[in-house]
Amino acid sequence: MASSISDAPPSDTLPDALTGVADEIATPVAATPVFDTLVVVGPGLIGSSVLRRAQQKGTLARQLIAVDVSPEVRARVEELGIADRVMADPAEAAALADCVMLCVPVGAMGPVAAQVLPAMRPGAILTEVGSTKVSVIEAISPFLRPDVAYVPAHPMAGTEYSGPDAGFATLFEDRWCLLTPLDGTPPQALAAIRTLWERCGARLREMTPAHHDRVCAIVSHLPHLLAFTICGTADDLADETRSEVLDFAASGFRDFTRIAASDPIMWRDVFLSNREALLEMLARFTEDAQAMARAIRWGDEDYIVDRIQRGRAIRKSLIENRQA
Ligand SMILES: NC(=O)C1=CN([C@@H]2O[C@H](COP(=O)(O)OP(=O)(O)OC[C@H]3O[C@@H](n4cnc5c(N)ncnc54)[C@H](O)[C@@H]3O)[C@@H](O)[C@H]2O)C=CC1
């Protein structure tokens, strides 16, 4: 095994003694791969994007192994040629890895961790990309070992599509990747996972798992809940509006339908595993929506204009930060 968490390069930064030399001769130095063998369990949208990036850059891992429970997904990953090996047994693959990245739906994280952790090598790293953190960490924790580091991560990048065909190498470029290290997370393991995501083009931010879940409840989970709900409401009104919805879908409704096309299993798991934070944000949203209803009922122009202006300001600042 060429690399383990102790000798993986912590970042792209050269040691001080070498930086001057590198500047002088200005020769690009090929970075050593962060890992020798990276196992991606669940090569769907996110997992296959990591594999594609790793293949394209060659600086994430020397060898790439994909594992999936679905024979169709395994066959497709073979056809796409985005991994060096495709395997069915997570434990068999994990025994070969210095990093195992779980990219399965959040409800499957605990059961998959239970399969891979006993097989992992001492010094190897377990990481995952789940959209929620508190309950995923709780689900994985009972199976953790003192000689395997665990680094929870969440790339804030995706689309409404899923599966191995949906991934692409640039998915994470200029997107945030949120890291929620635990008290016991070894710094070298954290540094190696930081480097992996930096080399995927992501910007990194560290926070606690609980803070992560509250932030994601408002910026990601509630918007999905609203999109699924508004599409359901429109569908319930099908007798009255079906043809109009289809005819006039170039309106605001269209933007909701993109999000509402997302994978049902993934989002069922996200909603159930971030129950408390999501219900809190939904309650606040409901209060605000009721306040808007009241303003409309009583013709409170100032309130209505103020809320719309706040929405516009958020959009403007996203565009200025190139996030939209
Ligand atoms: N879709 C998105 O936009 C984002 C998703 N995430 C998170 O990433 C994870 C993966 O999401 P996607 O890539 O969208 O899902 P996906 O549905 O595209 O891929 C998931 C893969 O996991 C496999 N799988 C499911 N259970 C398994 C098991 N027990 N053992 C082995 N493989 C199994 C499925 O067959 C599938 O190939 C989820 O935890 C999700 O919350 C994070 C950021 C963005």
Ligand SMILES: O=C(O)C(=O)Cc1ccc(O)cc1
């Ligand atoms: O497609 C969209 O609009 C998304 O919001 C993608 C996304 C989905 C889930 C995540 O945990 C992070 C990003």
